[in-house]
Amino acid sequence: MTAELLLSGVLIGVGAAALMDVWSLVLRRGFGIPTLDYALLGRWIGHLAHGRLAHQRIGSTEPVRGERAIGWSAHYGIAIGFAFVLLALVGADWLQAPTLGPALLVGLLTILAPWLVMQPAMGAGIAGSRTPDPRATRLRNLGTHTVYGLGLYLSASVLALH
Secondary structure, X not given: OOHHXXXXXXXXXXXXXXXXXXXXXXXXXXXXXXXXOHHHHHHHHHHHOOOOOOOOOHHHOOOOOOHHHHHHHHHHHHHHHHHHHHHHHHOHHHHHOOOHHHHXXXXXXXOHHHHHHHHHHOOOOHHHOOOOXXXXXXXXXXXXXXXXXXXXXXXXXXXXXX
């Protein structure tokens, strides 16, 4: 992998995660809609390091030192990792003239990680089935991951201009 391709993947992932963060901020502050607290992601990861995968309710689990930093780092690291998945699927030539379809598809496919791994392990059930309003949880998740896919495309498009 060339240094340019490596840098592109990192920048695309960071840009897409940042757009997700703006989206979450708008949902929380503009509409009072709850979004993921990355400290809870960090808590889950912190407990993984000690061999504990599943929790009844991650919010009730013992906090982990540095959980907020761990969670935010993981959020950006995961976003970068999925940006590399996109580049592996479409090839480096896509970076010259990005198209929306592949980026949105990868963004939507990333929903499988929280629905099938993170939410069940954090006590929320498969696809948020144990949350107070599973339908709202799923719609919010789909919206956020669609925004991530849009962020992949927009970030790649900005890079293509340079």
